[in-house]
Amino acid sequence: MLSFVREIPISIVIEGALSARRGFLFYVSAGFQAPIDPLSGMSADLVLVDKWLGELKSHLESKTWMAETEILNPTWASLLAESRNFLSQKADAAQVKLYSLNFREERHWSFSWDTTQTLLQARFSYAHYLESLPLDGKFELLKINFIWKHDSKNGINQDDYRHEGFKLLKSASQKTSEDFFKEVDSWVGKRLPSQSFLEQVKIEFLTSGHSLILP
DSSP states (O other): OEEEEEEEEEEEEEEESSSSOEEEEEEEEEEEEEOOOTTTOOOSOHHHHHHHHHHHHHHHHTSOEEESSSOOHHHHHHHHHHHHHHHHHHHHHTTOEEEEEEEEETTTEEEEEETTSOTTEEEEEEEEEEEOOOBTTBOOEEEEEEEEEEEGGGOOOOOOHHHHHHHHHHHHTTSOHHHHHHHHHHHTTOBOTTSOEEEEEEEEETTTTEEEEEO
């Protein structure tokens, strides 16, 4: 079985109960798996897969996407589900399996699904940047990714993940490096009103070039 990922840019415009019409530029990465033909050594037809993604782009960009509130998570869940159903139908007909789908917005946040989750689950990832307290006179710029997991069987997702991340970082921003990482570790598993929970925190040390994943 061969696994591969193809990516395409897709722009989405949201209207409805917003203070203003909003546009988003996503890089949509779709992961597929396909068996290898033992005679030809070939797997899925990548030209065909790219055609599916092109058709998905045309379909999504031609739609009017509506939001009922300023919190857009329900809209993103609908976008994810519709895209997954569209690509799954195309893939199944060609004996290919869709195993992951990720919408990464140009402004450093994303939502995604993969086959380790049910069809009702999704992950939402938001990045924040923080200047660490100087350690041995060295400056470190941290990129902190909060990965929240939500299951729509628990109801409509009205959590503001970006704001929740800001609140957590504000409470820990003045701690020493050791205490800061202990604090971050204690956040993993935190639940929000919609029963979304903080599944993972990934800290990238942009100055020194390494990363830490909690848990």
